Amino acid sequence: MTDMLTHTSEQDAFPTTNNRIRLAVREVRETAFRALYAAGVSSGEAAAAADTVTAMQLHARTGIDTLLETLDRLDSTSSPAxxxxxxxxxxxxxxxxxxxxxxxxxxxxxxxxxxxxxxxxxxxxxxxxxxxxxxxxxxxxxxxxxxxxxxxxxxxxxxxxxxxxxxxxxxxxxxxxxxxxxxxxxxxxxxxxxxxAPHATDASRPVHTAVERETRYRHAVSYGVFVDTAKWSRAYALGRRFLVPEANHD
Structure with a gap:
């Protein structure tokens, strides 16, 4: 797999385990895009969805799960999306x-x-x-x-x-x-x-802030993002159904 990060850092909050793999942020996005495009999603839709998958995986660890659920729905119907x-x-x-x-x-x-x-x-x-x-x-x-x-x-x-x-x-x-x-x-x-609509100023504390997300993104760029190994293997295999050069959708 390209761009897979294998180095570790004592600053990393998520230690490597046998059932997780560390990946470059870009690889998560590229694989999501390719898997969706191969499943019949348009280039524009796939690009927006891939950005969302990447953000969800980085900040909530749910991006690859959501990607696979969406691909299952696409594969289960004979009609085009x-x-x-x-x-x-x-x-x-x-x-x-x-x-x-x-x-x-x-x-x-x-x-x-x-x-x-x-x-x-x-x-x-x-x-x-x-x-x-x-x-x-x-x-x-x-x-x-x-x-x-x-x-x-x-x-x-x-x-x-x-x-x-x-x-x-x-x-x-x-x-x-x-x-x-x-x-x-x-x-x-x-x-x-x-x-x-406006948001009340006395609302509850946010679950995600811009500062927190920027900090996590910078850390992930340097040290990678963790993904469940089995789920990543499946997503990667689905992405290989149609390999798309990056220049085609940048």
Missing amino acids: GVSLSRNSAVDIVDHSPRSGLLSGPLAVDLALSQSRPVLLSRIDDHEAVDWYALRAASRSGTTLWLVTLDDRGRHTSATVVTAAGDMHRDVAVTTALEPDVTIHDEYGGGTLVLT
Whole structure:
């Protein structure tokens, strides 16, 4: 495998074990991109998803798990991956086949930012991958985003907030002022609602901050990122189904 890091450091917080492998950050991203592209995802979607997978693996250790789950869904259907967009008077609705926050999240977030209008990811209630894409988008745009989980009856249950400062807050209570914006009819079957709105200054402490993420990224660039060996072997094999030179998507 290319770019695999084999050196160790006493400063590394995660000691090497028999069931984990240390990799360069770039290799995680490249393998995610190639595996998704080989599975039929467009170049643009695969690039955005690969960035999200890398961030999730680096900061939450869930990136490769999310990648493999998405690839399983893509491989289990004979229909090509695709997305549909509809709207009513209150909200835009994004529906992706197969259902995947990793693939449909970027479209929903970009729509919410570009038009300041709520966007519903239909029937996607696990929005961790969407959160990580939204965090980067919020930082770049200087806008705070709410990602609100809706149950099957359209009632909000919890929310993640990502701020323009690059902080992520989880399990945030929906404020009274937002109630009209997050009331969705149950015909849509719940999901994740993405919308722009201010964040209360007295909110809970963030679970991720821009400073913490920058520190971890710099450490990973120097010393690598750990991935479960068996899961990485599978992801790497799926990526080899279609090898793509880096220059084709930079």
